[in-house]
Amino acid sequence: MKLLLTAAGITNASIQGALVRLLGKPIAESDALCVPTAGYGHPMGNPAGVWRFISGQSRLPMCDLGWKSLGVLELTALPSIGAERWVPWVQEADVLLVNGGDALYLAHWMRQSGLADLLPSLSEKVWVGLSAGSMAMAPRIGEYFVEWTAPTGDDSALGVVDFSIFPHVDHVDLPENTMAQAEKWAAGLPNPAYAIDDDTAITVVDGAVEVVSEGKWRHFPA
Known part of the structure; x- marks a missing residue:
């Protein structure tokens, strides 16, 4: 998939421009499923x-x-209706808009529903993640963000990308999410990581990573 990994959605013109480039057509001509x-x-x-x-x-x-x-694609419902019904819905959409919340919970239901297994075949689709919807694509989310206990008992996510994401840097409602805290979080990970604020996004297309920002961000090498 083509990935647009954000902290807070399409918050500025630069991120919206990146979305349109990934779609290859205007938003008004694109069919979306929200997750x-x-x-x-x-x-x-x-x-x-x-x-x-x-x-x-x-x-x-x-x-x-x-x-x-x-449309709405609720992952917890998918195992009960069968792939023959929901897979065409995903294949016909241009973009998946993936809500924030708990990244490990999302990764778990991505696996349980079968959507995680489908992702490699969706090369022309766009995934727009919001906070946890972005973090779930990482190999690890870091212990700092673990709230829901996954069946694996650890902080492993989907590993679609090779880096982790610390969202909402310096957010007024999240005073603990400082760049200094992000540096401590990154030091506990075995893989590269990015800390991004709400005016920053990361695109990933065919393995090529690009930061799109009108705000603040930092890359932490492994």
Whole structure:
């Protein structure tokens, strides 16, 4: 897949430009599926937050960008309806908009639903991650972000990319998310990592990584 990994959605013109380049066509001509699942897994998650994400009522621009069509792909439902029904939905979409919440919960249901296994065949699709929706693509999320206990008992995520992500650097509502804390977090990981603020995103296309930013970010080598 083509990845657009954000902390807070499509927050500025540079990130929106990157999204349009990945899509290869205007947003208004693109069909989207939103994936709210991660919003249920975090201790601070609740049904109202999931509704705000789906309906475009949150402060994090994702579902309210003017898509040609917008549907909901709830991963926890997929094992009960069969791949013959939901796989075509994914194949027909241009982009998956993936909610924040708990990254390990999202990674777990990506595996359980079968969507993780499908990703390698979706080379022309775009994945837009929001916070946990971005972090879940990493090999590890780091102990700092572990809230939900995965069946594996560790902080392993999907490993679609070879780096980890520390989102929301210097966010006014998250005073603990400083660049100094990100440096400590990165020191505990065996792989490279990025710390990004809400005005920064990372694109990954065919293994090529590019930072798109109107804000603050830092790369931590392994």
